[in-house]
Amino acid sequence: MIYYIQFLTTSRDAQLLTAREGFPRKEKEMEEQEAKQIVEMLLKGSRGIDLMRKEINSVVGTVLGLIKPFYKWGDGKRTSDELSLPGVDNKFVWEISSDKRSNFKVRFLFGGKEIYYYYETNTRSINIQMDHVKIVYDNLYVFIALMEKNFSLLNQSWKPLLEIATLED
Numbered sequence: 001m002i003y004y005i006q007f008l009t010t011s012r013d014a015q016l017l018t019a020r021e022g023f024p025r026k027e028k029e030m031e032e033q034e035a036k037q038i039v040e041m042l043l044k045g046s047r048g049i050d051l052m053r054k055e056i057n058s059v060v061g062t063v064l065g066l067i068k069p070f071y072k073w074g075d076g077k078r079t080s081d082e083l084s085l086p087g088v089d090n091k092f093v094w095e096i097s098s099d100k101r102s103n104f105k106v107r108f109l110f111g112g113k114e115i116y117y118y119y120e121t122n123t124r125s126i127n128i129q130m131d132h133v134k135i136v137y138d139n140l141y142v143f144i145a146l147m148e149k150n151f152s153l154l155n156q157s158w159k160p161l162l163e164i165a166t167l168e169d
Contacts, residue, residue, distance in 0.1 A: 049130055052137045056128075059140050060118045063147050064104045066157035092135070094143050096150075106143070108136050 093109040108116035115132040128136060148154055 049133050052133050053128060056116065056133075056136055056140065057118065060106050060143065062161070063144065063154070063158070064106070064118075064120065067147070067151045067154055068102075068104070070153050070157075071151060092139060092142075094139070094146055096146065108139070108143075110135055 091111070093107075095105075095107040095109065097105050099105065103120040104118075105120075106116075106118040107114050110132065116128055116136045
């Protein structure tokens with residue numbers, strides 16, 4: 001289906017255009033309904049992307065907050081885990097490190113390019129490109145596994161959160 005866009009200056013122009021197009025009124029109403037559905041889907045998708053961005057920061061920030069009292073990474077050592085995404089040639093990498101003041105840094109690299117960065121004093125996740133949000137979101141479990149593997153006290157630290165999450169409403 002090809003759509004032509006014409007800017008109209010008056011309602012008379014709109015009436016003439018509709019008459020010239022020869023569209024039956026019902027088909028035009030169907031197109032308008034379809035356009036309204038697309039608007040609703042775009043809004044829903046936009047809210048979903050925004051929510052995913054917030055949840056990414058929430059998970060990363062919460063986990064880092066839980067381990068911060070127990071670990072000092074002032075030496076700048078780094079831990080990372082690298083896995084291949086199924087069906088994709090590019091690799092993703094979660095990197096967790098700290099600066100000299102023990103502020104944690106988390107980076108998510110995809111195909112060698114940084115697409116997510118979290119630093120305790122400055123978070124840029126809001127800038128994750130739309131097509132990258134789902135990749136980072138879907139791989140939060142790898143971040144959790146990496147943190148759990150490297151910080152054994154984490155299992156005890158997040159226990160109250162996990163218990164509350166399992167409560168029935």
